[in-house]
Amino acid sequence: MTTSSITAEVPRQRGGDAEAPVLEVRDLHVEFATREGVVKAVNGVNYSVSSGETLAVLGESGSGKSVTAQAIMGILDSPPGRVSKGEILFRGEDILKLPESERRKLRGPKMAMIFQDALSALNPVYSVGNQLGEMFRVHQGMSKKDAKAKAIDLMERVKIPAARSRVNDYPHQFSGGMRQRIMIAMALALEPDLIIADEPTTALDVTVQAQVMDLLADLQREYNMGLILITHDLGVVADVADKIAVMYAGRIVEQAPVHELYKRPAHPYTRGLLDSIPRLDQKGQELYAIKGLPPNLLKAPSGCAFNPRCPKAQDICRTEVPALLPVTERDGTELAGRGSACHFREEQLHG
């Protein structure tokens, strides 16, 4: 897998060359109008993902990680939601400017999404084979019979045992893990360039989780797709991601290649998250806990959104919003692909 095209937001890659990312999100802002006021769910997110690359977007509920994905897919609940600013470049073209009919054509053949809850994402009144085949009938005008054959083929590809005899079964007849495989098969059906997986294994048991993650990684390699993996689980990310973007209160607070993030986090929030999860292989005393609660997006704190919970907050953190900037080694050399939105990122990294 390539890890070369990790871009912190500032030195932005110019599009056009062969190395151009499949997807690039630029300065994306999403707002939701609610009765209490405007909720700024996404506040200037930048990220990109290339073919064959896995970007993990890590964050807690309300961090904006899923909203960003919905904006990319064009399935944002709107109203109340709306993209208020920014660009989403798919193969260099800003898809936000496309009419809805054009965007619909992208969903399926070009980009697809896998949801957390496969049972509610699949339609309970149609058989699995019918739903898988629908992709081919609608997008490729295939006959019913051919579509069914394709559906069986797909089910085999995601390693569903006895695919031929189960193709006419309904979603509730499958176990959780099998349903998630069907979701994956559906996303893969038209061999899209980009797959967005929103907490694909959160609802699954540990032993099944491992199977599904492995499958997803294998298929991604095979089709050379870009994968955006949205999750709150630092463990899952460590397994499969090439690079990680950590989101907090609608912003990316840290971006880094996977190994570096775990070894040397450059943002106090990332550090806190890593310290607050108990480890299987060691039994500590008290867990480190990030104090306080995720921010209220209706009235986000001034300055850095993390400042009320940050152990290192200074005056500047309460007044100035830190930009996502590259971090450097002690000797001043820039660390490739790393960025942190902390006023004290160097201290955090080295100290």
Add this chain to the structure above:
Amino acid sequence: MTELTKSTSVAGDATAPAKGANAEAEPAIARVTQWGEIRHRFLANKLAVVGLGLVLLLFLTALFAPLLAPHDPYAQDLTNTLQDPGSGHLLGTDALGRDQLSRIIYGTRIAVVIGLASIFLACLIGIVIGALAGYFGRATDSVLMRIADVFFAFPLLIGAIVIIIVMGRGIMPVIISLAIFSWPTVSRLLRSSILSVREADYVLAARALGADTRRIIVRHIIPNSIAAVMAYAAFSVGGAIVAEASLSFLGVGVSPEVPEWGNMLAAAKDFMGVKDFLWTYPSIAIVLTVLGFVFVGDGLRDALDPKLR
């Protein structure tokens, strides 16, 4: 987005309530009572407010009918029959020379009394039976629900006519017959709502604390399942008023000399196409009343749903 809105209300720091950040956030939060919030959400719904206005108008008219009515609604003036709407009689007079406007105004009294009383009675029966069926389940549930089905399946007008024939004409028989055929919906609603609430974790939690059946029903199940019934009750007052008017129209409701909208329509049916004002104005009164209750019912349903918070 649900997580977002859920977690927004309290900004306080959980681990260290004494910390500065917490003290800052504290005064900003207005204390919202439950009813305050329900009222707020009800009033934010424009249609509900319109409906509430119509219902209030109906109640006030009924209350102050003697002050509002220009004439005695019973007074016949055989020299002035079938007058077109105009200066002397704003909405004209009927075949017996009675003032239409006054009769419509007095008609609100019957509508309010019968509408509210019959639904109140229906709710009383429906809540008791629905609660028993929902909480005890099994055989109790089966028996009670089959009884409800029988009443539900019986055509309301025919059933009401039978009861009125037995009991004689009057307001009470109308109220009773309407209530008898409206309670099954109330009990079904409450029952299904109880069935889902009964399995809620907070009911388990109360049982784990050792709470007895009465406490579980009164403190936990009823408050969380009654919302649907309240909304339905408001909604169906309108329906009861229409049914009551239909009974009077068929000549089995209140006695024909009583100023009542159904009676007015019955009297107007002989003059259709000739004196259309005789049926249009009572009909408008019925339509506005029913819409009022429907809007209020819808508004209540939305406002009472704690999930929409």
Add this chain to the structure above:
Amino acid sequence: MAEFDKKDDAVDATPGISEVDVVEAATETAAVAAIEAPVDRGEPILQVRNLVKHFPLTQGILFKKQIGAVRAVDGVSFDLHQGETLGIVGESGCGKSTVAKLLMLLETATSGEVFYKGQDITKLSGRALKAVRRNIQMVFQDPYTSLNPRMTVGDIIGEPFEIHPEVAPKGDRRRKVQELLDVVGLNPEYINRYPHQFSGGQRQRIGIARGLALQPEIIICDEPVSALDVSVQAQVINLMAKLQDEFNLSYIFIAHDLSIVRHISDRVGVMYLGRMAEIGSDEQIYEHPTHPYTQALLSAVPVPDPEAREGRERIILTGDVPSPANPPSGCRFRTRCWKAEERCSTEEPVLAIPTRFQGVNTPAAHESACHFAEEKAVLAI
């Protein structure tokens, strides 16, 4: 498990309806006295013996015919010692939540006993049952559904006092509730607020405060943090650890997250398909597991450290957990086990210290229900 629990005969389990006072007044008083007696630290406070819960599967609308049973819990035994935390881990459908409900007497056990201070609580009723309920409390998984949305926080935490008026005199209750709020780290001024005005973590604190109100000896926690955000989970776990020391509580901590269970537990039991597969101290289970299921489970847990990860051997199980309505014969894990042999399908392994480790002073000498129990280090340590 939720599906099975729903279908249950909830009516039977409803207190006060169908219960007949079987215990006579004198024996009841004796039972209450036994329940109120203290237990020394480290002594068993709860002994579960052969606990079974089968949920009947029925067919037909009018005349319901039983066509089978979901064996949610099928013969589980363990002890809980005073002051310790017993973790119970397992995947969905293994019966761990049903165990919680059985211990809370929210479900009636099909068979088996639960001894609390020597009293079999599955057969109690009346005053003695109420006394047990005072001493065994529960923290629920979902902080959004476990609090009545139409009651204030004060009413929710104060309800235990209304049910057990002897614990706190009326005038004292408000102060007690505020104390409890303070104990769980919430502002006592929140007493008049409604649950929806709080975040998930804060609601879970409210649930914990309600559980603490009656000063119970045992708290059963059913996935208490799995619905919470990562950064909030640690707060709640620390709070629970603090409360355990402060109030000398014994916990049964049910979770699917092995890392959290290790962190908080003194002993850990691993459940699979309604049975206990292996039980031992946290060190025995995590560092010297002998049951293949435990080994697979441990190796599948994602470790938030890409480097530690690379040194590990991963055992990826094939297939899904079989249906508890129709569990495999013999050892229930054999259909997914790489060690399975003929013997596993005919002979059911008992939960005991494997013969090869008996009398040997090794951490592998702990109870494990496998014919071929052997040590296999799966965590890179």
